Amino acid sequence: MVEPRKLFNTEVKVVNVGLRIFYEDLKKQGVKVVHVNYQPRPKLEKELESKLSELL
Amino acid sequence: MSLKELIEEANKKAVENMMEAEPVLVDVKLAKDFIPGFKSDMILHAGPPITWERMSGPLKGAVIGALMYEGLADTPEQAEKIASRGDIVFKPNHEFGGACPMAGVVTPNMPIYIIHDKKFGNYAYSNFNEGIGKVLRYGAYDKEVMDRLKWMHDELFPALKAALHEAVKDKGGIAIKPLIAQGLHMGDEGHNRYIAITRLFLIELIPYLIQADLPKDVFMRVYTFAKNNNFFTLNIGMAAAKAMTMAAHNIKYSTIVSVLTRNGTDAGIWVSGLGNRWFTAPAPVPKGVFFPGFTQDDANPDIGDSSITETAGFGGFAMAAAPAIVSWVGGSVQFAVENTKKMYQITYTKHKYFTIPYLEFQGTPTGIDIRYVLKTGITPTINTGIAHKKPGVGQVGAGIVSFPFELFKDAFKAFVETYGA
Numbered sequence: 001m002v003e004p005r006k007l008f009n010t011e012v013k014v015v016n017v018g019l020r021i022f023y024e025d026l027k028k029q030g031v032k033v034v035h036v037n038y039q040p041r042p043k044l045e046k047e048l049e050s051k052l053s054e055l056l
Numbered sequence: 057m058s059l060k061e062l063i064e065e066a067n068k069k070a071v072e073n074m075m076e077a078e079p080v081l082v083d084v085k086l087a088k089d090f091i092p093g094f095k096s097d098m099i100l101h102a103g104p105p106i107t108w109e110r111m112s113g114p115l116k117g118a119v120i121g122a123l124m125y126e127g128l129a130d131t132p133e134q135a136e137k138i139a140s141r142g143d144i145v146f147k148p149n150h151e152f153g154g155a156c157p158m159a160g161v162v163t164p165n166m167p168i169y170i171i172h173d174k175k176f177g178n179y180a181y182s183n184f185n186e187g188i189g190k191v192l193r194y195g196a197y198d199k200e201v202m203d204r205l206k207w208m209h210d211e212l213f214p215a216l217k218a219a220l221h222e223a224v225k226d227k228g229g230i231a232i233k234p235l236i237a238q239g240l241h242m243g244d245e246g247h248n249r250y251i252a253i254t255r256l257f258l259i260e261l262i263p264y265l266i267q268a269d270l271p272k273d274v275f276m277r278v279y280t281f282a283k284n285n286n287f288f289t290l291n292i293g294m295a296a297a298k299a300m301t302m303a304a305h306n307i308k309y310s311t312i313v314s315v316l317t318r319n320g321t322d323a324g325i326w327v328s329g330l331g332n333r334w335f336t337a338p339a340p341v342p343k344g345v346f347f348p349g350f351t352q353d354d355a356n357p358d359i360g361d362s363s364i365t366e367t368a369g370f371g372g373f374a375m376a377a378a379p380a381i382v383s384w385v386g387g388s389v390q391f392a393v394e395n396t397k398k399m400y401q402i403t404y405t406k407h408k409y410f411t412i413p414y415l416e417f418q419g420t421p422t423g424i425d426i427r428y429v430l431k432t433g434i435t436p437t438i439n440t441g442i443a444h445k446k447p448g449v450g451q452v453g454a455g456i457v458s459f460p461f462e463l464f465k466d467a468f469k470a471f472v473e474t475y476g477a
Contacts, residue, residue, distance in 0.1 A: 037394060041433020042461050051472050052430050055060050055311075 059309070059475060063329075063427075066309035070328050071405045071423035073303035074312075074368060078174040079296035082229040084216045088164035090181060091152050095164070096126070098145045102160025102361040103319025104334045105148055108139050112320030112356050117195025117447030118159030119144075124197060125205050126163050132197060132448070150315050151332060154181040155298040155361035157290060158193035158441060158451075159320070166205075167213035169292050172229065173299040180302060182295035184208050187285045189347075189451050193360075194443040196450035207277075215278045218268035219261055230260050232296035235289075236370060237409050240420070245378035246293050247362055247371030248385055248439045248454055254289040258282055294361065297368035304328055304423070311471060312404060313424040316367045316436060316459065320359035320443065323459055327426055327467045330474060335467045337460040342440050344455020345386040356445040358457045363438050366399075369407045369422030372438035372456075373399045377412045377420075385439040385454045395437055395456075396421065402428040402436065426471070429464040 014033040016023040023035035044052065057065075088094045099119055111119070120135040123144075129135035138144065149156050156162060160183070168181040183193075186204055190196040223230050235256045242252035261282075265275055282288045305314040310328035317324055318339040325335050339357040346352065365371030375381060376396035379389040396412065399421035406419030424436055435458050442453040 037398070039433065041431075042465075044430065044465070048430075048465070048469065048472070052427060052468070055063060056427055056431060 062309040063311055066307050066329060067312050067404050067423065067425060070304040070307045070310040070312040070314075073176065073307075074300045074423060075405075075408045076175055077178075077233075077300040077303040079171045079180070079232045079299040080174050080229040081169060081220065081232055081292055081295075082172045082224055083170040083220055084167050084213055085170055086164065086213075087162050087166050087168050087181075087183075090168060090170060091154075095145075096128075097143060098147060098164070100147050100149045100152060100154065100156075100160070100162040101319060102149060102156055102158065102359060103317045103339075104322050104324025104336045106146065106319045106321055108142075108144070108146065110321050112359065113445045113447040113449075114195030114356050114359055114443035115159045115161070115320045117197055117449075118161040118192050120447060121192045121197030121201060121205075122161045122163045122166075124202060125192075126165055148317075148319075149361055150298075150317060150326070152181075153179060153298065153302065155294045155317075155364040156183045156193070157185070157294065157362045158360040158443060159195060160361050161192065165209065167209060167216075169295050171232065171292070171295040171299045173303060174228070176303040178299050178302040180295045180298035182291035182298070184212065185285060185287045185289075185291045188287065188441075191450055194441070194449075194451040195447050197448060211274060212278055212281065215265065215268070215270055215274055218270065219264040222264040222267040223260075226264070230257070232292060233409060235260070236293060236296065237411070240370065240374055240377040240410055241413055243378050243380055245371055245374040245381055245439075247290075247365040248441065249286075249378045249381045250289045250293065251286050253293065254282070254286055257289045257292065290362070294364050297364040297370070300368040301364060306331055309475060311426045311468075313367055313426060313436075316363045316424065317361045318358045318363070320356055323358065323463060325459075325463045325467060327471065330467065330470055333470065335463050335470070337462040337466075340457055340460060342442050342455035342457035343386070344442050344453045345384065346442070346453035347451070350444070350452035354444050354452050355455075356443045358440055359443055360440065362440065363436070366436055366438045367424065369403070369420045370410050373403070373422075373436075374410060374412060374420040375439065376414050379414075381439065385456055387456055398434055398437070401432050402434050404428075426464045426467050429461070430468050433461065435459045435461050435464065
């Protein structure tokens, strides 16, 4: 792992998770970046959640 | 057996039926001659049930045009009056074994394709495709639209009927599943890209048009119309998909989605084990690429039965097979591939017959399982045409849209209530 103070002297490579806008901005600035499409799933009521795990 | 085991067994059967269905185009008929009890005061439409008051612009536009087509109104104003005073009974296509694109409006004297599933015996229908732009299914109803519909009734319909009569005599009709499977290997995905499939279909159809001994000028008009319309076969593919999903419907304990549709106001689904019960939520607005002169602000919420293709395991779910589609619906080739990969997370199996060369000939994601949608939060993402929100304008673009999560949550709640988990 790169020490924090050395980080800015090395080439930045980014894995962006979630909001695509950060990925697009970094890409525009020429930063090496890959995007992971992710969004947290909507929350289910407790009872529904337990039924779901029972049936999966 | 535990409920979980019963679900697994039912879902296996549902997806197996869906994949093994053998949809064959056997005939074209007027809707009133195929749909039992189809009366002159009835209009069928895409999506879940809806009243005239809640209809969006494009669906209203299509109803106006359909009433003029049937000779029940002379002007759009007259048609609106008839529709709004409650004289017309509106019913979803899906409740009659049909799936029709965009507004999906079908009236008694409109010609429809008849698909027969030779494996399970089901019949499904769809209407004829008019092309893109200013067309009835996108809510347009001017003279150009009406003239085209009249020609389709007077000339295209009898020509196709005669040709299909020859096809049935020769080999029982035109099998559609092999055309879709081959189309996926030729850059189509079978929802918004039908360039290869239409050509494959024409290769099948032309000999029968010739055998039907049509006058040369009629043959040329039919051929030219079909060849110039890259969506000519969409409706046939949709009726085939409807037949496939009918084979997966009404299977006790199954959590597989058997209808996925929208009417321009609401999106709606059916789940196999819950019969014909509608689960609905507001239809989202697609994001897309627009024809010159139109913008995202003109877009109507999503509309049409065409998501039956994704329900059956192709269309948007097979976008990785169709990189060129992004020039029509937007996004990138990478997105097209990612979308197919993402849909594997919410589907029960990989298709036996529909495969994607780019993904090492993996089967397409098939059989949306409401349990997986709830587990992942991922909802079916499809490609779609975009209608102008005002009646009378027509198609303004094409794009991408995801179904609302609530549909699947409500369906799962109902499933738990029904089967007492």
